[in-house]
């Protein structure tokens with residue numbers, strides 16, 4: 274299926290997809306307090322913020338560019354503060370946030386400059402010493418992935434980009450690319466893992482928690 278914009282793709286799956294890269298609460302809990310101000314960028318239907326809510330956090334805000342995701346999240350978790358955003362901007366004050374979550378969002382942004390624009394916005398909104406907690410997908414070396422990376426490279430000019438027949442255009446990252454994107458954060462956790470994907474496969478992944486420099 275072809276969508277004119279990726280926002281349309283994410284709107285189209287707002288009621289059908291379950292997202293999968295898990296919150297590892299034990300990794301982040303030593304660095305936050307109950308009153309911490311937590312923002313989830315690309316929050317989807319709000320499942321991760323709901324986990325923080327269940328643990329007693331109240332200062333929670335989610336942003337997503339897909340209005341249908343936000344509306345689905347508001348129905349599932351009416352107590353969450355979820356907002357539609359645009360252009361990788363959050364419209365909140367600089368130096369205002371203790372923790373930004375970024376779970377499986379860079380994978381949706383295939384363009385280097387757009388990825389950097391979002392990382393810069395996250396730097397802007399974090400308090401000095403504030404944290405980013407990022408989950409994302411890394412390059413794999415199995416045949417299914419190698420074939421689709423090759424086709425994606427021909428079409429999009431970036432290795433690791435691939436298209437799903439359902440209309441999503443996604444990116445798996447070279448670990449060096451992740452280093453580049455996180456260069457303005459002091460690493461606190463930097464681990465490789467295996468994540469389940471939203472379509473039931475597995476993929477290499479990264480868990481990164483970093484402090485704003």
Ligand SMILES: C[S@@+](CC[C@H](N)C(=O)[O-])C[C@H]1O[C@@H](n2cnc3c(N)ncnc32)[C@H](O)[C@@H]1O
Nearest residue numbers: 283292315316317337338339342376377378381
């Ligand atoms: C794979 S889903 C993950 C959702 C959520 N972070 C989770 O883990 O449950 C990616 C989400 O990011 C949103 N998204 C992708 N690119 C975005 C962008 N540039 N700005 C805001 N939201 C974006 C999509 O609409 C989608 O809801």
